[in-house]
Amino acid sequence: MVPLSYYLVLSGILFACGVAAFLIKRNIITIFMSIELMLNGVNLSFVAFAAHWHALAGQIFVFFVMVVAAAEAAVGLAIIIAVYRTRETLNIDQVNLLKL
Amino acid sequence: MSVHLILFLAFGAVAVAGAINLLAQTHPINSALSLIAVMAALAGEYLLLGAEFLAAVQVIVYAGAVMVLFVFVIMLLNAGVEEHTQGSRIAITLGVPGALIGSLLIAWVVLRHSGTEAVAAGALAGAPKTIAPLLFHEFLLPFEITSILILIAIMGAVVLASKPPTSPAAPTLREVD
Numbered sequence: 001m002v003p004l005s006y007y008l009v010l011s012g013i014l015f016a017c018g019v020a021a022f023l024i025k026r027n028i029i030t031i032f033m034s035i036e037l038m039l040n041g042v043n044l045s046f047v048a049f050a051a052h053w054h055a056l057a058g059q060i061f062v063f064f065v066m067v068v069a070a071a072e073a074a075v076g077l078a079i080i081i082a083v084y085r086t087r088e089t090l091n092i093d094q095v096n097l098l099k100l
Numbered sequence: 101m102s103v104h105l106i107l108f109l110a111f112g113a114v115a116v117a118g119a120i121n122l123l124a125q126t127h128p129i130n131s132a133l134s135l136i137a138v139m140a141a142l143a144g145e146y147l148l149l150g151a152e153f154l155a156a157v158q159v160i161v162y163a164g165a166v167m168v169l170f171v172f173v174i175m176l177l178n179a180g181v182e183e184h185t186q187g188s189r190i191a192i193t194l195g196v197p198g199a200l201i202g203s204l205l206i207a208w209v210v211l212r213h214s215g216t217e218a219v220a221a222g223a224l225a226g227a228p229k230t231i232a233p234l235l236f237h238e239f240l241l242p243f244e245i246t247s248i249l250i251l252i253a254i255m256g257a258v259v260l261a262s263k264p265p266t267s268p269a270a271p272t273l274r275e276v277d
Contacts, residue, residue, distance in 0.1 A: 001102055001104060001105070002104055002105050002108045002148075005210050005211050006108065006112075007108075007145070007149075008210045009207060009210055009211070010112045010115065010116070010145075012203070012206055012207065012210065013116055013119070014115060014116070014119050014138070016199070016203055017116070017119035017120060017122065017123055018119070020123055020199070021119075021122055021123045021131075023195075024123065025123075025131075025182065026182050026183060026184070027128050027179060027182040029128045029132075029170065029173060029174055029177075029179055030122075030128050030131050030182065032170075033122065033128075033131055033132060033135050033170060034122065036135065036162075036166065037119060037122060037135060037138060040138060040139060040142055040162070043142070044142055044145060044146075047145075047146055047149050047151050047154060048149060050149075050151070050226075051149040051150060051151070056226065056230065056231065056234055057234070057238075057239075059151050059153070059154055059226050059231065060231070060234055060235060060239050062151075062154055063153075063154065063157065063231075063235070064242060064246060066157060066158070066161050066162060067246045067249070067250065068246075068249065069162070069166065070161055070162075070165060070166055070250075070253075071249055071250055071252075071253035072253075073166045073169055073170070074169065074253050074254065074256075074257040075253050075256045075257050075260065077169055077170070077173045077257070077261075078256065078257040078258075078259075078260035078261035079260055080173060080177070081173065081176070081177065081260070081261045082260050082261065084177050085263075085264075090177060090179050090182075091182070091183055
């Protein structure tokens with residue numbers, strides 16, 4: 001038996017790590033991975049709430065979050081490839097202009 | 101200390117260690133591998149909560165497909181060790197205490213107000229057999245819309261990642277004539 005708050009704290013820690021990595025990291029790919037980490041943290045709290053309130057809809061919602069995350073990863077990585085092709089760099093500090 | 105709590109703590113420790121490792125590593129491939137560890141540990145947490153279907157999808161889609169895509173792009177672009185850049189001073193002086201205060205507030209509110217009722221292991225069956233009717237009856241429309249979303253994402257990825265067409269030389273006046 002694990003209290004609901006433990007799951008929420010764990011999901012909060014994961015989300016906070018994701019936010020910190022998003023702000024600290026300077027590689028575009030790593031920044032993108034930290035977004036995935038944040039999504040995972042939120043998914044955990046969805047599943048914990050679903051189990052707590054006996055509502056299976058929470059698990060369905062996590063399924064949809066995963067689908068959207070997969071689509072987002074595909075498009076985002078394609079954008080990263082396009083950025084790398086024009087800038088020849090993955091450092092976010094050197095990608096500070098929308099226009100070349 | 102029940103087995104459930106021990107398993108929760110073990111998986112949670114792996115997840116948090118992986119998340120911190122993602123933050124600490126400088127090479128993107130190491131960050132990607134630690135993110136895979138986080139996702140596998142979260143699949144274990146889902147199993148503890150009875151979400152069997154989600155645990156399987158987490159491993160197959162997230163730790164499998166999405167992370168393979170990430171590793172593939174890292175190797176394709178030959179990403180090296182990231183260059184460390186100096187952050188602004190105001191971000192350190194204001195950001196670190198702000199983040200600490202914010203996380204403490206959130207932890208306090210969660211621990212204070214979310215109650216102490218325990219979540220039983222496997223209290224809610226999330227087996228594919230129970231998920232499927234929900235997915236294909238109540239949530240049929242969103243489910244079908246996600247297929248359109250995936251289709252658009254595939255086309256967008258192909259268009260974005262494909263090489264820009266080498267622009268043919270602009271037709272000169274003579275050619276137009």
